[in-house]
Amino acid sequence: MKKKQLGIIAGVTSLLVVIAVVTVLLVNRTTGYRTVVVAEAEGTSNVTREGDVIVAYEGMHLKSSDNVTVLAESDMLIRLDSDKYVYAEAGTRFSL
Secondary structure, three states, X not given: OHHHHHHHXXXXXXXXXXXXXXXXXXXXXXXXXXXXXXXXXXOOEEEEEOOEXXXXXXXXXOOOOOEEEEOOOOEEEEEEOOOEEEEEEOOOEEXX
16 A cells, blocks of 8 residues: 555656646747847858848848848858857858
8 A cells, every 4th residue: 555655646746847847948938039140251241131232240130031142252150049050152142
């Protein structure tokens, strides 16, 4: 009988711990906000935003719907969030 009671107590305790962990994870969830920043820009790269053409510069925040063109003899390193990088070489074109 005692083993059965200990098993039930261990099961209930484990269930409570799982519920607590899931609750903490759900409450602390991020909203999904992302940052895209030009980490390095060598040569000339253009960002077309709302009809305006802007020459990309280090530290520039790229936004949704930006069109980026890396011109000849140029390259760009882009940082996504704070831990991922994308390298764009000459002739690269992309949209966010």
